[in-house]
Amino acid sequence: MPDVIVNNWAFLAQGLAITVQLSALTILAGTVLGLALGVARFLRVPVFGQVAAFYIEFVRGTPLLVMLFICYFGLPALLHFHTTAYRAALLGFVLFIGAYIAEDIRAGLRSVSAGLVQAGLSMGLTPSQVLRFVVLPLAFRRVIPALFNQYVRLFKFTSVASVIGVDEFTASALLINARVFSPVTIILTVAVTYLVLCSAISFVGRALYAHLAVRT
Amino acid sequence: MEYQLNFTPIWEHRDLILQGLATTVALSISALVIAGIIGLVIGSVGTARSRSWRAGAALYVEVMRNVPLLVHMYFWYMALAFLQLPAFVCAMLGLALYSGAYVAEVVRSGIGSIPNGQMQAGLALGLRYFQTLRFVIYPQALRIIAPSLASLLSQLIKDSSLASVLAVAELAYQAGAIEGQTFRTFEVYITLSLIYLVLVTIVTQTITWLAGESESAAAQLSDA
Numbered sequence: 001m002p003d004v005i006v007n008n009w010a011f012l013a014q015g016l017a018i019t020v021q022l023s024a025l026t027i028l029a030g031t032v033l034g035l036a037l038g039v040a041r042f043l044r045v046p047v048f049g050q051v052a053a054f055y056i057e058f059v060r061g062t063p064l065l066v067m068l069f070i071c072y073f074g075l076p077a078l079l080h081f082h083t084t085a086y087r088a089a090l091l092g093f094v095l096f097i098g099a100y101i102a103e104d105i106r107a108g109l110r111s112v113s114a115g116l117v118q119a120g121l122s123m124g125l126t127p128s129q130v131l132r133f134v135v136l137p138l139a140f141r142r143v144i145p146a147l148f149n150q151y152v153r154l155f156k157f158t159s160v161a162s163v164i165g166v167d168e169f170t171a172s173a174l175l176i177n178a179r180v181f182s183p184v185t186i187i188l189t190v191a192v193t194y195l196v197l198c199s200a201i202s203f204v205g206r207a208l209y210a211h212l213a214v215r216t
Numbered sequence: 217m218e219y220q221l222n223f224t225p226i227w228e229h230r231d232l233i234l235q236g237l238a239t240t241v242a243l244s245i246s247a248l249v250i251a252g253i254i255g256l257v258i259g260s261v262g263t264a265r266s267r268s269w270r271a272g273a274a275l276y277v278e279v280m281r282n283v284p285l286l287v288h289m290y291f292w293y294m295a296l297a298f299l300q301l302p303a304f305v306c307a308m309l310g311l312a313l314y315s316g317a318y319v320a321e322v323v324r325s326g327i328g329s330i331p332n333g334q335m336q337a338g339l340a341l342g343l344r345y346f347q348t349l350r351f352v353i354y355p356q357a358l359r360i361i362a363p364s365l366a367s368l369l370s371q372l373i374k375d376s377s378l379a380s381v382l383a384v385a386e387l388a389y390q391a392g393a394i395e396g397q398t399f400r401t402f403e404v405y406i407t408l409s410l411i412y413l414v415l416v417t418i419v420t421q422t423i424t425w426l427a428g429e430s431e432s433a434a435a436q437l438s439d440a
Contacts, residue, residue: 061370061413063377065388066405073395074402078219156284163286163381170286177294187295191283198282 004182005189015172016193022086022168023155026093030154031147033094034101039131041102042109052102059099064157068092072164089161097154104150108143109135141212148205152198159194169193225398226407236390237411243308243386244373250312251372255319260349262324273320280317285375288314293382307379315372322364326357362427369423370416377412387411 005012037052045052059067072088075081083091112135120130162171170190177186226233262273280288288310292301301309330353338348380389391408395401 058409058413061374061416062409063374063388063412065377065380066391066409066412069388069391070402070405070409074405077401080219152282156282159284159286160378170284170290174290183294183297187287187291191287191291194284194287195279195282199278202282 002182002185002189004176004180004185008176008180011176012169012172012189015167015169018086018167019155019158019169022090022093022158022161022166023151025090026097026154026158027151029090029094030097030101030150033098034105037098037102038105038109042106043131056099056102059096060103062096064092064096064160065163067096068160068164071095085161085165089158089164089166093154093158093161096157097150100150100153101147104143104146105139108139108146111142112138141209144205144209144212148202148208151205152201155198155201156194219402221403222400223403223407225400226394226403229394229398232390232394233387233407233411236385236387237415239304239384239386240373240376240415243304243311243376243379243384244369247308247311247315247376248369248372250308251315251319254312254316255323258316258320259323260327262320263327273324277317277320280313281321283314285310285314285378286381289378289382303382303384304379307376307382307384311372311376311379315368315375318368318371319365322361322368323357326361326364327353329360330356359427362423366420366423366427370420373416373419374412 037056040048040052041056043049068089071092072083072085076083076088116134116138117130120134121127125133158168159170161168162174165171167175173186173190177183258273258276261269262277264270264273289307290310292299292306292309293303334352334356335348338352339345343351376386377388379386380392383389385393387408391404395404398404
C-alpha cells in the first residue's frame with residue numbers, strides 16, 4: 001500500500017462509509033419508488049399511471065448531474081426550503097434511479113405470460129392476489145439482473161455527489177490529493193475501490209439470481 | 217414570499233446555451249466515434265475463438281464499466297496531468313473509454329445473436345474471416361443492436377454533462393454560468409433538463425427511424 005493511502009486511511013474510509021450509506025439508502029428507497037411507478041404504469045392506473053409515464057420519460061432524458069442540481073439548487077429556491085448537500089443528493093439519486101428501476105420492473109411484469117394470470121383468476125384469486133402471489137414473484141426473479149445493473153450504476157453514480165459537495169469517497173480522495181498531491185496513486189486507488197465494490201454488487205446479484213432461479 | 221417563475225433572463229442568455237449545446241454535441245460525437253471503434257474491436261474480440269482473447273476483452277469491459285465516469289475523467293485530467301491534455305480531450309477520452317465498454321457488450325451480444333451458419337456459409341463461399349464479419353455478420357448484427365445503440369448514445373449524451381466538472385464549457389457548465397449571473401436557479405436547471413430531453417429524444421428517434429423498424433424498436437427502447 002502506498003504511503004498516501006496508508007496515512008489517510010481513516011479519512012478515506014469515512015468517505016467510503018458515506019458512499020456506501022448513500023447507495024444503500026438510495027437502493028432501498030429507489031426500489032420502492034420504482035416498484036410503485038412500474039406497477040402503476042403496468043396496470044395503467046388512471047392518472048397515476050400517466051403521471052408515472054411522464055415522470056419516467058422526463059427523468060430518463062435528464063442527466064444525473066442536472067437532476068442533482070435541480071434537487072440541490074432548483075427545488076429549494078422554488079419551494080423555499082433549506083437542504084443539505086447529502087439530503088439533496090439522496091433525493092436526486094432516488095428520483096433518478098427510481099425511474100430506471102420502474103422501467104425494468106414494468107418489463108419484468110410484461111414478461112409474465114397472460115395464461116398465468118388467467119389461471120390465477122380462474123382459481124378464484126382476486127386480481128390483487130394474482131398480482132401479489134403470481135405476477136410479482138415471477139417478475140421479481142426475472143428482473144434481478146436488470147435491478148442489480150441499476151444498483152451498480154447507482155453505486156458508480158454516487159461519485160457525482162462530490163460535485164455538489166457531499167463528502168463521499170471521491171470527494172475525500174480529491175481533498176487528500178489537494179493536500180498531498182499524488183494524483184496517480186489516489187485516482188488509481190479510487191478506481192480500484194469502485195471496481196472491487198461494483199464487482200461485489202454484481203456478484204451478489206448473480207448469486208441471488210442463481211439462488212432464486214426456477215428449477216424445472 | 218412566492219417564487220416568481222421568470223424565464224426571460226434565460227432567453228437573454230440563449231447565445232451561451234447555444235455555445236454549450238455546440239460543445240455538448242461536439243463532445244458527444246467525438247466520444248461516440250472513439251467509443252464505437254473501441255466497441256467494435258473489443259466486442260468482436262469478445263466473440264473470438266481463442267479463450268485468452270475473449271478473457272482479455274472481458275477484462276477490459278469489466279474494468280472500464282465498474283469505474284465511475286467521473287473517475288475516468290479525473291484519471292485523464294489529474295492522474296495523467298503531465299500529458300497536459302486539454303480538458304475537452306480528457307472528458308472525451310474518459311467518456312469514450314467508459315462508453316466503449318458498454319458498446320463492446322452490445323456488439324458482442326449482437327454478433328452472438330447471428331447464427332453460426334452465417335459465418336460458415338461466408339467461409340464456405342470463399343470469403344476470408346474478416347470479409348465474412350464485414351459483409352455478412354456486421355450488417356445483420358447492426359440491425360439487431362440498433363435500439364440498444366440508440367439507448368447507449370442517449371446515455372452518452374447525458375453523461376457528457378459530467379465534463380462540466382473539468383470546466384469544459386458544455387451545456388451544464390453554461391447553465392451554471394447563467395445561474396450565477398441571473399439567479400434564476402430553478403428556471404435554468406429545468407430548461408437545461410428539457411434541452412437534454414429534446415436532444416436525447418431526437419437522437420434516439422432518428423436512430424430508431426434509421427434502423428427502419430420504428431414500431432418494434434421503439435417498444436424495445438422503452439424497455440431498455
